[in-house]
Amino acid sequence: MVWLGETLQKLGSAAVKMAQNTSRNNKSTIFEVSYLGLSLLGSWLILRWALKQMDPTKKNVETAKQRKKALSKRLGRPVNTDGQYEDVIAQEVVNPAHINITLQDVGGLDHIIEDLQRNVITPMRRPELFRTSLLRQKRGVLLYGPPGTGKTMLAKALASECNACFINLKASTLLSKWYGDTNKLIAAVWSLAAKIAPTILFIDEVDSLLGHRRAVEHEATTAMKTEFMQLWDGFESASDSNIVVLGATNKRDDLDDAVLRRFSLQYEVRLPQRAQRETILGLLLARHARELGAQYLDPTLMAEVEGRARGTAGPGAAAAGAGAAAGAGAVTGAGAGGASNPGAANGTAAPTGGSALRALAERTEGYSGSDLTELCSMAAAIPFHDAAPTQSSPAPLSLRHFEAVLAAYTPPSRAAQETQAAKRRGGRGVADLPAREDSMRVLAAMFNSMLGSQQQESEEEGSV
Template structure:
């Protein structure tokens, strides 16, 4: 009876209509979805972000990890350890800070079993702050810390966390911590941390206040997990502008100030280690003459001084009346330049510091 009912012409017609309607709805759904994706202005950016995050995870040998769309955005800020070309040996004059960093940060990150304690007093500090005048090596120290610890280095920028849509910034902040958990041991570095986590005021924008509150709430959550190996690392030259609640979460603070005489000597010896110096070169005279200079100033001074012998050769050998500067030095044997250039003298530095 049922079979005969199904075989009735009008039933077959209605079933065909229903099938056509269902197929049309499926086609409409996929056509609408394709149209929306095609018109989405951020489509190319999302694809680029996904491709870059996949490359990063591939380098970290973590392609098997399942990460969200927001974590993909944060993953683009990850710097692979092999891409960092700074280590502690390249930093002069800060041996006391380096030793403290080894004991309080690197060893807990690399040897968690050694720092496991039922009292919960041992382990990785939740936050580390480098502060001091500009050009003294705070960012360089942060990169060296990531290199030496072989930790995942998330170089977080404020622009990465800001979004035009309400609530999206909070999700990106949450993605910072969730991705760091998946890629631990991890260091989340925030340069010029005072620009992001400055002292909260009633005049702050609502979205900014929510983002700060979300960051601090998730940051507190790191302390509840004894097995977590995540450090929030900040650098600033304006520590007084940082919110007191943020400073509380950064128990390890290192003042990186202008180098002392002994530190300047160490930095200059490191910078000039592979530079040809004259037999009469007086390092002590240069050390005394550079009082008040930062590490960045000393590097720039050495770079400019090293250019003087090269500049002398160039001015002597460059073609006159040339209309194409790219062809001025093609006749020179570049391999013999190192042999031909004179050694640096103390007078080269004195000319630059007058």
């Protein structure tokens, strides 16, 4: 019995020792596994941080996230963007409440505005009424005409009037050096526009993005145009989407035929006629007096401006903004129409003869709206420039200040108008005639020299 007790005691001691060794081994294994896991986690976090620091789009992504939050706050509703591509497009979204231009700030285009009210603004405001095959929203509006005639301003006013989100599409936003990213960005444009509808997609100088598809251009450019047109009005486009593409260009003929077909409304914004120029001048001076005070405008001009304001009629001739442009417009497309008389379209009674504004309007033939704005700006600066050395009160803006500017001012848009006129004539302009004559003389001298050398060689061979 003693032997059995000793044996059991030895076995118990051996079991305790084995258990202690196993426990130490397990602790060592657990420690090693934990250390390895923490090392891998730390390495992954460090690598992730390093990749983020080296990411060239890091700043854009962070800016896009901030703009997304700000966009949701401005719109008063959450906007859930999917992926980095919609985040990039979200940077170009403008809240209509932040657009400080309305249709009342556009003068001289009442017939175009009336047509837009009927075919664009009403369907965007009341989309539930336009769900049939005939009653439907127009998908594209094209504004074309000479530079400086107010196409961009009219686009902003249209977005403000429709209370629609405004997405300004630019080549720097849509084009990417990575193959396939451009198509994904274009798809993100339409998916984001559907989420924040009603939406106006504005493309300034649309001919640069959606011009003719040519065999010599890069395949990525052709794929970009095709992707945009398919989502615009193709098999995958939704018929009830409240999205309008608004384009502006001064080279309508450079647009692709399929793009022109999708612009169902096309408006030509021409240079303003005398009545429109008179209206723009009066309204720009009225804004100048309203911003600084009536004492900064000559009493004669002030009386005429106030008289025109009291005699103004029509919704679209009430004001003109800085950079405002007006012009007689021609309308084409479905549902297009309008007044043919520029004076009637402007909705403003012509002033009596001998007025200062009429004299200025007659002397500014061929000026665009932006040219007239620059003219008024330069004339308004003269009294302040004269008063700066003596620190006295500036004199009121008068007709003599306009005379001083007109004596030396050349409107910037005139060069563009002359270039376009030369292209329509098939030439390159009068300024290029001396250069072309010199080139012809050089070619003639080279040709005569070649003939002389050949004749001399033939004479030498005959003598031999």
